[in-house]
Amino acid sequence: MTTFETYLETRNGTVLDDDLVVVLRNIAEATREISDKLRTSSLDGLTGATEITNVQGEAQKPLDILSNEIMLEACRRSPSVSFAVSEELDSEVAIHGDGKYAVIFDPLDGSSNLDVNVTVGTIFSVIRASTSGEILKNGRGQLIAGYAAYGPQTTLVLTVGKGVQIFTLNADGVYLMTSADAKIVPEAKEFAINAARRSSWDDAVASYIEEAIDTGHNMRWVGSMVADTHRIFNRGGVFLYPADRNKPASGGRLRLLYEANPIGLLVEAAGGAAIIGTSTILDIEPTSLHQRVPVIFGSKNEVDKISAAYRERIVEAAAAE
């Protein structure tokens, strides 16, 4: 089987250069460390919440803080990294003055699932940015995007400019390639949405879900976007976290830079689609590091149906004026 190291050596058609290989190797190493910490976290007293809240006003878990430190350390070990941006940090952190790549990450996604022993993950992307002013760029500027899912298996899912590759951690802590060209099937009768927020959905989402239920779709909601994404990679379907129609100014629940964009790039690279309504996630021009956006992604034909539902409503609204 191809090891992650062998894969890093064969760079044909990818964006990988010597510097990016070091960055990616160190990120992969960080996910191995986080995976290790998670395995024994309740034995090591790493459960519950801390008294600290992050810039988003969310109570940090000890493992949010530890995972953030591990990812930051991976950045410090990489001489070409200029800045780190994280869900758990107020603003960007300068790493190496002469670096040229920023690493952007959600160190632990789905951390409300930690104490119940349900899959969580790390989401990351790498962009070119020598100065802090170059960090806010749209998702098409991502060179590398990926996530690690920490479940029954630890899986690393990556795009480096040539499709999507999946690696699984073996008992010796070595990532082995388990998919050389992962694809998201274009159609699947399964959706993921937090149905408790039904009253906050817009009409396009509400009508899609109603029709999906009427036509025999199944529902799954893990509460860790990484885990929901990984299911979609394996058997298709869609994930939706629309904006709250009662609080349009909030933008949505998920964060553009370190949640929506990396997942958006992976999904598109696997033949799926990722939108916020009638436009694509990857084309949003960011205005701030922790900006929130609506997120809809997954099997292409299903996402196209949702996008059509948004367009129909725009046409109806224009006709009513």
Ligand SMILES: O=P(O)(O)OC[C@H]1O[C@](O)(COP(=O)(O)O)[C@@H](O)[C@@H]1O
């Ligand atoms: O509790 P809700 O509203 O269903 O939200 C679940 C969503 O929140 C998130 O957990 C946010 O991620 P963090 O744990 O990194 O804050 C997503 O992974 C998930 O899809």
Ligand SMILES: [Mg+2]
């Ligand atoms: Mg998250």
Ligand SMILES: [Mg+2]
């Ligand atoms: Mg997080």
